[in-house]
Amino acid sequence: MGAGLLDGKLLAAEVKEDLRKRVAALGRPPGLGTILVGEDPGSVLYVGGKHRDCREIGIESIRVDLPADATRADVLAAVDRLNADPRCTAYIVQLPLPAGLDEFEVINRIDPAKDADGLHPANLGRLVLGADGPLPCTPAGIVKLLRRYDIPLAGARVCVIGRGITVGRPLGLLLTRRSENATVTLCHTGTRDLAAEVCAADIVIAAAGVPGLVRAELVKPGAVLVDVGVSRGPDGKVAGDIHPGAAERAAWRSPNPGGVGPMTRAMLLDNVVRAAERAAGRGGPE
Numbered sequence: 001m002g003a004g005l006l007d008g009k010l011l012a013a014e015v016k017e018d019l020r021k022r023v024a025a026l027g028r029p030p031g032l033g034t035i036l037v038g039e040d041p042g043s044v045l046y047v048g049g050k051h052r053d054c055r056e057i058g059i060e061s062i063r064v065d066l067p068a069d070a071t072r073a074d075v076l077a078a079v080d081r082l083n084a085d086p087r088c089t090a091y092i093v094q095l096p097l098p099a100g101l102d103e104f105e106v107i108n109r110i111d112p113a114k115d116a117d118g119l120h121p122a123n124l125g126r127l128v129l130g131a132d133g134p135l136p137c138t139p140a141g142i143v144k145l146l147r148r149y150d151i152p153l154a155g156a157r158v159c160v161i162g163r164g165i166t167v168g169r170p171l172g173l174l175l176t177r178r179s180e181n182a183t184v185t186l187c188h189t190g191t192r193d194l195a196a197e198v199c200a201a202d203i204v205i206a207a208a209g210v211p212g213l214v215r216a217e218l219v220k221p222g223a224v225l226v227d228v229g230v231s232r233g234p235d236g237k238v239a240g241d242i243h244p245g246a247a248e249r250a251a252w253r254s255p256n257p258g259g260v261g262p263m264t265r266a267m268l269l270d271n272v273v274r275a276a277e278r279a280a281g282r283g284g285p286e
């Protein structure tokens with residue numbers, strides 16, 4: 001018996017179809033900006049994918065590529081330009097930035113109303129407070145995926161592995177909202193007994209960036225597995241954080257690729273369309 005698939009690729013296509021209609025209803029097309037510093041092959045690939053997504057749903061895109069040796073002033077100037085550019089509804093600064101650049105300083109400079117990643121401190125503060133605002137894309141995509149497959153969250157024990165600002169930390173905040181009502185254990189490199197935490201979990205969400213970290217024998221039979229890992233093996237293929245053998249014990253699992261990645265991209269588009277709707281004085285759904 002294998003696990004059912006949490007098909008992120010399929011759900012992302014559904015989300016994009018809905019967004020395409022909302023974009024058409026706006027009259028003026030929204031614009032997504034990206035700032036990429038350097039030539040990390042993974043980042044170049046992801047940014048390219050985001051621009052392709054935009055074309056598919058009628059969003060314009062503004063691409064700013066800076067060399068790996070761009071200075072602090074160069075990057076801040078690019079941020080200031082997109083803040084001021086009326087064609088740019090919302091944008092992202094692709095992370096990680098090259099060593100030596102202060103990510104917090106750069107993110108802090110983004111106009112919070114144009115923050116497509118939901119990572120500006122004002123928007124993370126809104127998330128903590130439970131106020132409306134853009135949500136970090138990967139956590140929002142994971143919750144949407146779990147909801148689409150009716151995975152029970154209320155009262156569930158969720159083990160989140162990783163405390164990064166893009167995934168683990170905000171995911172804990174989302175899943176513990178009253179509307180989700182999960183009980184979250186946020187695990188990290190200082191966790192004394194990760195195996196015990198995984199064993200006890202109804203849902204395991206692995207975002208540590210350590211290939212095969214969640215071993216098959218740790219998984220509770222019938223658990224739900226969500227793999228956020230985007231490491232690459234020597235063959236260039238995605239190597240997830242969850243060992244492939246764990247699929248046998250699970251009730252549901254997200255494929256990787258084809259799970260969390262496409263949902264992350266779909267929720268980025270959702271943040272852009274919502275920002276455009278807000279700017280047009282129209283609230284989005286929910």
Ligand SMILES: Nc1nc(=O)c2c([nH]1)NC[C@@H]1CN(c3ccc(C(=O)N[C@@H](CCC(=O)O)C(=O)O)cc3)C=[N+]21
Binds near residue numbers: 046092260264
């Ligand atoms: N400011 C910022 N925002 C981000 O959202 C952000 C970032 N920086 N830095 C890097 C990570 C990584 N990330 C991915 C998005 C989509 C896929 C994706 O769509 N992957 C496909 C293809 C995988 C493949 O085969 O290469 C899949 O999972 O099916 C993967 C990874 C967004 N990130």
